[in-house]
Amino acid sequence: MSIETNHHETLPAAEPIADPGLPAHTWRPTDVDERAEKRAERQVAGFFIASIVMAVLFIVSYFVFDIGDDWDTIGNMGASNVALGTTMGLSLLFIGIGIIHWARKLMADVELVEMRxxxxxxxxxxxxxxxxxxxxxxxxxxARRPLLRNTALGAVGAFALMPILLLRDLGPLPKDVVDPERGKGLEHTLWKKGERIVRDVIGTPILASDLEVGDLMNCQPEILLATDENGNHVLHGVDVQVGKSKASLILLRMEPDDIKHGKGRENWTVDGIVAYSKICTHVGCPISLNERTTHHLLCPCHQSTFDLADSGRVVFGPAARALPQLPIAVDDEGYLVAQSDFTEPVGPSYWERDSK
Known part of the structure; x- marks a missing residue:
């Protein structure tokens, strides 16, 4: 703060008054008694250690109690929810209590007056x-209380493990394939060698001779309709929805001479019939807008355009990679079948996928 005179001369700020009216300082027991100081230090460390214990119990509960466990508690809440919520809450609570107790008992306790x-x-x-x-x-x-510093850091670190662990519930990892036969994992679909290609919705198999030049058809793998010896569907519920979303297929017939076979794809077509994933490689929209004369397939969401005559190459739009192509053949009865699964992941790109 400064004072200006009529001659624009700057004078130094006035000093604060000697006695601002504060009461006499009262010393805490921990300020004057070393035993009280050590006791408070142990109490603070105890709260941090209790937080670490709660974090460990959270991790144990995550693996011990299954979601939907029949064991009920107050309010019919499952054991998993109760255990995870209680241990996480107590872990954070003990960290807070420890920090407050540290500040009130051991940190500096003096009155300060400062000028504006x-x-x-x-x-x-x-x-x-x-x-x-x-x-x-x-x-x-x-710096001079390593017990408090180390237990505080340990409590905060242990607490941070809990939300990190919960990231596992967001979905399977790209390499985490539980059942390849059912298309589990980001790198697998329901297509496999010999799997018949059937019409979407009605589920009838497709003869290669049934398709005319220019015909485009939405298709699915036959396993979605397969039943066991008891007449029950092999796939049902979520497995059907997930499998169908990844295995959705586009069939298009064109003149064989129009096709530019990519390297190693010379035998992936049948008499001008090509098969591609229906899922756009940009953000995963389903695509089926076909330009018959150019063999271009247009995504309605962001106008990514793929050339089905040239290995699904991107010719326009934000998509960063070609549309995955499915190798196809015909079985002994003349029906279209897959030669294998897709040789690359379908749908939007992710950081671990093959760059091919």
Missing amino acids: HPIASSDEDRATAVAALEVGIEESGI
């Missing part, structure tokens, strides 16, 4: 602030 100053601090004020911060760090005891 301009918003733009001088270099001297900044140096003073840094020095005050260093004093505060010293008075907090974080």
Whole structure:
């Protein structure tokens, strides 16, 4: 703060009054009694250790209790929800109590009076602030109290493991394939060698001779309709929806001479019939807008355009990679079948997928 005279001369700010009216400082027991100080230190460390224990119990509960466990508690809440919520809440609570107890019992406890100053601090004020911060760090005891420092860091680190562990519930990892035969995992679909291609919705198999040049058809693998010896569907519920979403297929017939076979794909077609994933490689929209004369397939969401005559190559739009092509053949009865699964993941790209 400064005072300006009529001659625009700057005078130094007045000093604060000697006695601002604060009551006499009262010392805490931990300030004057070393045993009380050590006892408070152990109490704070105890809260941090309790937080670590709760974090460990959270991790144990995550694997011990299954979602939907029949064991019920108050309010008919499952054991998993109760155990995870209780242990996470207590872990965070103990960290908070420990920090508050540390501040009230062991950190510096003095009254400060400081003058108001301009918003733009001088270099001297900044140096003073840094020095005050260093004093505060010293008075907090974080450097000379390794027990408190280490238990506090351990409690915060253990607590951080809990939300990280919950990331597992967001879905399977790209390499986490539980059942390849049922198309589980991002790198597999329901297509396999000999799997018949059937019409979407009605589920009838497709003879290669039934398709005329220019015909486009939405298709699915026959396993979606397969039943066991008891007449029950092999796939049902979520397995059907997930399998169908990844295995959706586009069939298009064109003149064989129009096809530009990619390297190693010379035998992936049948008399001008090509098969591609129906899922756009940009953000996963289903696509089927066909330009008959150019053999271009257009995504309605963001106008990515793929050339089905040239290995699904991107010719326009934000999609970054070609549409995956399914190798096809005909079986002994003349029906269209898959030669194998897709040789690359379908749908939008992700960081671990093959760059081919």
